[in-house]
Amino acid sequence: MGGFFSELASLATYHNIVFLAKGALTTIALSAFGCILGGLFGTLLAVARLTSGWLSWPLRAFALVFTEFFRRVPFLVTLMLCFFAFQFGGFDVSTLTVGCVTVVLIGTAFLAEIVRAGLQSVHPNQWHAAAAMNFTLLQTIRYVILPQAWTVILPPAFGFFILFIKDSALASQIGVVELTYVGKVFNNRGFSAGVSFGVILLAYFMLSYPLSRLGAKLEKKLGTSRTR
Amino acid sequence: MAHLELDKVSAAYGKLRVLDGIELSVAKGETVGLIGPSGSGKSTILRVLTGLLKPETGSVRVAGETINFDKPADIRTLRNRTAIVFQQYNLFQNLTVLENVMIAPIKVHGRKRSEVQAEAENLLEKVGLANKLESYPDQLSGGQQQRVAIARGLCLKPEILLLDEVTAALDPELVSEVLDTIRELAAEGMTMVIVSHEMGFIREISARVAFMADGKVVELGAPADIFDAPNQDRTRDFVGKILRH
Ligand SMILES: Nc1ncnc2c1ncn2[C@@H]1O[C@H](COP(=O)(O)OP(=O)(O)OP(=O)(O)O)[C@@H](O)[C@H]1O
């Protein structure tokens, strides 16, 4: 045990701490990109799937195919697909960019499905009343449906965010220097796996714990508001 | 001129044919009552008239214009002219009573908030809910929700008002209040289609009454004829049973 702490102390050099912080920031950036942009685009896709009329069928088809495709393909495969797509297209972009694009694609697909299920959980008579009063689709969703759907959307969405922070580790496979990558580097520099990855584990926990607290808080707050 | 005309309208939910060649016209300013056994298609007629259900065949004309149910612009026009009070009220669960009444005039019709609020409060007072403005629908009794739904419909200032069992959840005292409101509307020249099991109410308020069964209008006539001297056996059966209760 003494060895563990002395090793930990020798790890805590200025350079290593900066390196670790950078890795953590990259993990945060990847997760935030995936969750925020993914949430935004995902909501748009969910709404697109609810359109009606023949003019918007390409929109519906795109939303459906996109959602179903990226939810079924493993994270790593999507990552490789993006990586080679950029290479093939001759774009000289950083691996971080590839990682960001990948997480947005995946976040969009998963959150689109979560949001869609939430919107559809609201009783049809709410949609009918709004339609009969000439609300547009967007007005219906904004003023009537989303406020009632939050309680259904938030728990799985936060569950997904937390999984997502962990899954962003896969970006290390293409050389994105995020938390897991930092752990591997520490390990390669001769620190024991216990110390290298123990530090990384703690960092992941510190990222995801506040998020799950926030989720629980929001759920509680919204849970006491109107549902039915 | 007929304000509202249904010509051989048939409609279905999936394979289930619910309306079968409905012929019905309502003159401007007229009140028509719809009666008939449960499941005969009364609510479904109102759904067609608000563009929520597209007829399979037949045509719907409003103020002489045929509605093309595939054309969003036509549906919008139809919905601008009509207001419906649903059998299940369908109040927005996330909004207060006052907001329920105000939201469409403000957001859809683009009217001024202060002006709409004055009107909404006035209407809610009229239906006896002045002290419930800030309540949410799930804090109200069925009868209270029903009255909010009526106020919400009226605040839209429709040309045509469609009322589906609006007295079903009310106690006798309130029924007479709501009746007064509806009577006033009739006097002001509102065109109305009223679905109800309340035969006294229908008889008093309607200029004509349509008796429906199995998705058809079996008989249409003045209240006195339908209730006292029906031509059809089915009408006689139904009216006889109901009145004995
Ligand atoms: N959303 C729906 N999906 C499928 N069938 C439906 C739906 N709504 C109504 N129906 C069916 O359509 C028929 C007519 O229903 P409708 O609601 O118009 O009857 P109603 O005359 O209003 O009856 P009530 O007096 O009980 O309100 C019924 O057989 C009913 O089961």
Ligand SMILES: [Mg+2]
């Ligand atoms: Mg009904």
